[in-house]
Amino acid sequence: MSYLDELNEAQKKAVVKIDGPIMVIAGAGSGKTRVLTYRIIHMIENNIDPFNILALTFTNKAAREMKDRISSKIGQSEARNIWMGTFHSVFARILRSEAKLLGYPSNFTIYDTDDSKSLIKRIIKELNLDDKVYKPNLVLSRISSAKNNLISASNYANNAVIQQEDSQSRKPELGRIFQIYEKRCFQAGAMDFDDLLYKTNILFRDFKEVLLKYQDKFRYILVDEYQDTNFSQYLILKKLAARFENICVVGDDAQSIYSFRGANIQNILNFQKEYSDAQVFKLEQNYRSTQNIVNAANGLIAKNKEQLKKDVWTENTVGEKLKIIKTLSDNEEGFEVANDIFYKKANEQRANSEFAILYRTNSQSRAIEEALRKKDIPYRIYGGLSFYHRKEIKDLLAYFRLAINPKDEEALKRVINYPKRGIGKTTMDKILLAANANEVSVLDVVHNPMQFGVQLSSAVITKLKSFSDLIDSYHKIIDKGDAFNVASKIASSSGILKELYVDKSVEGVARYDNIQEILSGIKEFTEQDTIEDGIDLPEGNDKRTLDIYMQDIALLTDTDKNKGDSNVVSLMTIHASKGLEFPYVYIVGMEENLFPSQLSINSRTELEEERRLFYVALTRAETKATLSYSTTRYRWGNLTYAEPSRFLQELDVRYIDQAVEKRGRSDFEFNYSPKPSTSGLNQKPNPSFINKTRNLKKVATAQPTDPNFQAADLSNLKKGDRVLHQRFGKGEVIKLEGSSGNLKATVEFDQVGSKNLLLKFAKLQIL
DNA sequence: AGTATCGTCGTTTTT
DNA sequence: CGACGATACT
Numbered sequence: 001m002s003y004l005d006e007l008n009e010a011q012k013k014a015v016v017k018i019d020g021p022i023m024v025i026a027g028a029g030s031g032k033t034r035v036l037t038y039r040i041i042h043m044i045e046n047n048i049d050p051f052n053i054l055a056l057t058f059t060n061k062a063a064r065e066m067k068d069r070i071s072s073k074i075g076q077s078e079a080r081n082i083w084m085g086t087f088h089s090v091f092a093r094i095l096r097s098e099a100k101l102l103g104y105p106s107n108f109t110i111y112d113t114d115d116s117k118s119l120i121k122r123i124i125k126e127l128n129l130d131d132k133v134y135k136p137n138l139v140l141s142r143i144s145s146a147k148n149n150l151i152s153a154s155n156y157a158n159n160a161v162i163q164q165e166d167s168q169s170r171k172p173e174l175g176r177i178f179q180i181y182e183k184r185c186f187q188a189g190a191m192d193f194d195d196l197l198y199k200t201n202i203l204f205r206d207f208k209e210v211l212l213k214y215q216d217k218f219r220y221i222l223v224d225e226y227q228d229t230n231f232s233q234y235l236i237l238k239k240l241a242a243r244f245e246n247i248c249v250v251g252d253d254a255q256s257i258y259s260f261r262g263a264n265i266q267n268i269l270n271f272q273k274e275y276s277d278a279q280v281f282k283l284e285q286n287y288r289s290t291q292n293i294v295n296a297a298n299g300l301i302a303k304n305k306e307q308l309k310k311d312v313w314t315e316n317t318v319g320e321k322l323k324i325i326k327t328l329s330d331n332e333e334g335f336e337v338a339n340d341i342f343y344k345k346a347n348e349q350r351a352n353s354e355f356a357i358l359y360r361t362n363s364q365s366r367a368i369e370e371a372l373r374k375k376d377i378p379y380r381i382y383g384g385l386s387f388y389h390r391k392e393i394k395d396l397l398a399y400f401r402l403a404i405n406p407k408d409e410e411a412l413k414r415v416i417n418y419p420k421r422g423i424g425k426t427t428m429d430k431i432l433l434a435a436n437a438n439e440v441s442v443l444d445v446v447h448n449p450m451q452f453g454v455q456l457s458s459a460v461i462t463k464l465k466s467f468s469d470l471i472d473s474y475h476k477i478i479d480k481g482d483a484f485n486v487a488s489k490i491a492s493s494s495g496i497l498k499e500l501y502v503d504k505s506v507e508g509v510a511r512y513d514n515i516q517e518i519l520s521g522i523k524e525f526t527e528q529d530t531i532e533d534g535i536d537l538p539e540g541n542d543k544r545t546l547d548i549y550m551q552d553i554a555l556l557t558d559t560d561k562n563k564g565d566s567n568v569v570s571l572m573t574i575h576a577s578k579g580l581e582f583p584y585v586y587i588v589g590m591e592e593n594l595f596p597s598q599l600s601i602n603s604r605t606e607l608e609e610e611r612r613l614f615y616v617a618l619t620r621a622e623t624k625a626t627l628s629y630s631t632t633r634y635r636w637g638n639l640t641y642a643e644p645s646r647f648l649q650e651l652d653v654r655y656i657d658q659a660v661e662k663r664g665r666s667d668f669e670f671n672y673s674p675k676p677s678t679s680g681l682n683q684k685p686n687p688s689f690i691n692k693t694r695n696l697k698k699v700a701t702a703q704p705t706d707p708n709f710q711a712a713d714l715s716n717l718k719k720g721d722r723v724l725h726q727r728f729g730k731g732e733v734i735k736l737e738g739s740s741g742n743l744k745a746t747v748e749f750d751q752v753g754s755k756n757l758l759l760k761f762a763k764l765q766i767l
Numbered sequence: 768a769g770t771a772t773c774g775t776c777g778t779t780t781t782t
Numbered sequence: 783c784g785a786c787g788a789t790a791c792t
Contacts, residue, residue, distance in 0.1 A: 059782085088782050113781080132788095137777090193782055260780060361779050363783095383781080417768095424768045555782065597779050613780080623774045636777070637783040 029288025290319025332369030
């Protein structure tokens with residue numbers, strides 16, 4: 001029983017109580033993964049059959065790592081029988097084996113967000129609706145949240161309250177779009193991400209014997225990151241656990257950061273109400289971070305109202321205080337961060353892999369990357385545009401998808417004219433229309449357009465025929481060989497390889513390389529003996545065919561890819577950093593309207609979520625956290641002013657290196673003249689630095705800066721005033737907002753359009 | 768049918 | 783800025 005000695009008292013309690021409903025509230029860095037792992041080991045040591053254990057994690061990577069640890073303690077032959085994976089991958093697997101009951105083929109396609117969006121765009125167009133009113137993104141998120149709350153398309157369309165809501169927002173057709181969307185997915189043999197959960201609920205609701213089967217199988221259920229589950233997931237768990245009630249959820253309400261995806265923090269807050277005999281254990285000792293980091297994070301999160309009480313503490317050293325870097329541009333911010341890393345590496349012999357740079361939005365990575373490259377610091381971006389989302393990869397995968405599931409409409413649309421086959425837009429419009437009218441798959445129509453009343457020239461019909469023959473031939477060989485064999489056959493005979501090979505441009509070569517990379521990935525898959533997503537092959541099925549490969553990667557994200565333990569600096573969004581830890585963490589872009597995001601600052605709950613996000617970011621750091629902000633930043637192509645984030649001021653000054661410069665101080669001005677700075681690192685550029693590093697056009701079109709340009713007293717500025725700005729020229733004030741000392745004006749400039757200006761920065765004269 | 772060019776619009780965050 | 787769609791031209 002040596003493994004129990006590796007746990008503290010609280011952890012031990014959470015591990016040894018095997019039966020009944022249990023909630024573990026695990027503070028950041030408190031050994032949550034260890035508890036989950038040891039708990040499973042403990043269960044197996046106590047003769048619980050691994051076949052009866054279901055462990056749900058947030059990422060496939062987390063599942064794989066946990067499985068590896070368990071394997072190393074109890075052996076792979078036992079560990080492999082545990083069902084372990086994300087909600088999506090586990091229930092996708094169940095749905096595949098029960099698909100027939102729902103009228104789906106077991107090789108159904110999983111539509112990713114791009115597929116869903118493209119289908120929605122198509123439907124909006126077919127209905128002749130205005131896509132400025134029915135924005136595809138908005139429609140998709142409406143549908144998504146409906147599904148996550150188990151509202152079906154027909155429920156949605158027939159619900160009076162929803163209807164009224166949608167009419168009021170001038171979008172009465174949302175229900176109709178939803179219904180068509182659902183129908184089209186079904187006809188294409190496709191489920192989107194939300195369907196994987198939604199249809200699981202339907203399956204368990206409508207087929208009691210199926211539910212019973214899985215209840216009986218999964219007698220012990222463990223859920224990681226419970227704070228980020230949504231209603232649909234909650235209900236699946238509730239149903240599965242109803243019979244034995246051996247459910248253990250682990251999470252931290254302070255780290256709930258996925259409400260935009262339907263995650264409902266109430267799930268964790270209400271667990272005790274749900275299971276009245278639930279035992280609750282709290283893990284409060286932090287093993288990860290220094291006292292300064294833990295204390296700073298505690299003080300911050302205390303500002304949130306809604307949370308379970310806990311008291312995170314650490315025995316670690318006090319450590320260095322948090323450092324705050326102020327810069328004058330986003331480029332300079334990148335420079336300072338790269339510089340800091342450079343010196344830490346040199347002076348303290350740190351490895352690249354000890355550093356992480358975290359940001360709120362993916363677009364912030366650019367400036368950072370540039371700076372790291374200049375300093376020759378190797379880095380890797382996690383998340384962002386995933387490998388699997390690159391155009392050439394998606395094109396090739398679309399052929400695979402179509403070969404596996406010939407009804408897959410989105411895949412077909414993608415490749416029917418790539419490489420060029422002379423099948424254009426008009427032809428496709430006719431075909432899609434006919435497919436819908438006749439309720440058959442698109443490929444059926446392609447195969448025989450006349451039969452469905454499509455008028456086309458015989459030349460086009462021949463082209464269509466040869467395409468559908470091609471797909472048919474792929475479909476026939478899909479399980480007639482190993483994945484690599486079939487994949488390379490498709491890659492070359494479809495013409496994709498050739499298309500990219502002849503393109504000798506830099507991008508073309510890169511694309512060709514990417515195709516080679518995915519093919520060698522498939523080769524690797526063909527040769528390995530277990531599947532890397534944390535779920536092993538169904539018993540008795542050890543064929544390494546292309547359709548199994550596609551199932552394997554459909555739900556993989558970039559973060560899941562194991563790119564070796566190469567020694568590089570990690571760049572990622574804060575969301576992607578959840579669950580990770582690094583000795584040195586840089587959190588960049590600590591600015592109002594960026595972090596917290598401007599979309600969140602008007603609602604208490606959303607602002608609290610941003611604060612939790614900051615909490616997550618801070619608590620990734622083991623040794624030192626460095627925060628940075630810039631007073632200006634390029635946003636969608638033009639320069640904007642930025643104020644330091646309110647979160648900086650929420651940090652207790654006792655834990656930071658240098659007092660945060662309070663907003664409203666006069667030395668915050670953009671027109672900054674070099675003067676002694678407290679940080680040393682901060683003082684370098686004058687404003688020209690900002691322009692030089694950007695494109696030269698901007699400098700050329702800008703008004704020359706007049707050093708004698710004086711700002712007027714703006715305290716009497718009001719709406720409708722005409723003003724003069726030294727760079728933007730003349731304009732009219734159309735809006736004023738904010739409190740005095742912090743006033744923001746929206747000015748419609750005659751030449752350059754509308755700009756938001758902070759009056760304490762902007763040099764304006766009233767005309 | 769295919770290509771070139773222009774205008775539009777947007778951004779959190781991801782399974 | 784950059785992706786994408788609509789438009790106009792070859």
